[in-house]
Amino acid sequence: MKRSRRRLIKGLGALGLGALFSPVLAMGHGRPAPGMGAPQPGTGKIYPAAEVPWREGRCAFCGMPLATPEGGWRGKKFPKGFFERTYAQIVFEDGEALHFESLACMFNYAYAKGLVDGDGSTFYVMAVEALPKGCKRLGLVPARQATYVWGEKLKTTMMARLVAVPSPKKAGDFVRNRPNLGRYHFYTYRQLLDLSPLPEANLVPLLAKQTGLV
Numbered sequence: 784m785k786r787s788r789r790r791l792i793k794g795l796g797a798l799g800l801g802a803l804f805s806p807v808l809a810m811g812h813g814r815p816a817p818g819m820g821a822p823q824p825g826t827g828k829i830y831p832a833a834e835v836p837w838r839e840g841r842c843a844f845c846g847m848p849l850a851t852p853e854g855g856w857r858g859k860k861f862p863k864g865f866f867e868r869t870y871a872q873i874v875f876e877d878g879e880a881l882h883f884e885s886l887a888c889m890f891n892y893a894y895a896k897g898l899v900d901g902d903g904s905t906f907y908v909m910a911v912e913a914l915p916k917g918c919k920r921l922g923l924v925p926a927r928q929a930t931y932v933w934g935e936k937l938k939t940t941m942m943a944r945l946v947a948v949p950s951p952k953k954a955g956d957f958v959r960n961r962p963n964l965g966r967y968h969f970y971t972y973r974q975l976l977d978l979s980p981l982p983e984a985n986l987v988p989l990l991a992k993q994t995g996l997v
Contacts (some may be wrong), residue, residue, distance in 0.1 A: 827901025832923045833872060833880035843881040844888035845941060845989055861940075868920055869939050869946060870909040873898060886931070887943035887983040894979040895993040900927055900972070908947040913956035921949065927972045930954040935965030941983040 840849035848856065851866040871889035874880040883889040886908055892898070893906070900906040906926035911918045929947040932954050937944040948954050954969050975981065980990055 826927075828876075828905070829925055830874050830876055830878075830905040832905075832907050833874045833878065835870065835872070835923075836882065837867070840882045842884035842888050844883055844892040844993060845885065845985065847884040847940060849882055849884050864920065866940055868909060868911050868918055869943070870923075871926070871947075872907045872923070873900075873904050874907065875904045885939065885941040885943050885983060886945045886947060887941060887981040889926075890975050891980045891983070891986065891990060892993060893976075895990055900925075900976075906972075910947050910949045911957075913948055913953045913960060915960040918946065924949060929972065931970040931972075931975060932957050933968045933970065934958070934961070935967065937961075937964060937967075941985075943981065943983040945981070 835849065837850040841847065842849065848866060849870055851861050851864060866884055869885050871883040871886050872880050873883075873889060873893065881892070883892065889906065889908070893900075898904055907923040908926045908929050910921040910924045910929055912921055924947070926947075929949065930951050930953065931945055931947050933945050935944065937946065939945060946957075948957050951969065958964060958967050970978075980986060
């Protein structure tokens with residue numbers, strides 16, 4: 784992950800943006816300095832999840848549809864429910880919400896905007912089952928409560944290779960039921976937050992756009 788961050792800086796440098804973007808990366812998640820009274824990420828009040836605009840919704844970070852298009856997307860066909868299983872959202876205390884097609888998109892958006900789960904917002908992720916070949920949706924759970932599986936050969940949109948499961952035990956079941964997953968890693972919400980920005984397709988231009996640099 785640290786290497787990907789260096790590549791991000793290098794890539795932005797090639798666009799003439801490296802000098803501008805380096806301070807943004809150095810600021811981390813925009814949290815106030817210790818002693819300022821801001822809650823730690825993943826703590827604080829949990830606001831109710833918002834309704835998902837499956838039919839018309841678009842990802843706030845990458846712009847992809849939230850639901851799997853029946854006719855395919857950009858020349859590619861996807862199994863039914865493929866997009867929906869990696870959905871995530873950030874809901875704010877006033878009830879407004881941002882929607883994301885990829886888990887990585889949500890973490891990267893929060894990184895770019897300095898949003899913190901528990902500080903006036905709650906992050907939600909779509910949990911999936913661990914049954915063989917299932918990966919069906921179980922429903923939204925607070926991101927702070929989920930366990931995350933990254934798999935070398937896990938197919939997801941944005942090439943993030945990341946899914947959320949309800950518990951560490953389910954994460955182990957998910958991997959055991961997929962012997963062809965290749966290399967894998969388990970992550971908590973806090974670990975993904977600390978590792979952001981997370982690798983995914985078009986990461987450099989999307990981060991540059993969301994931080995207002997282009």
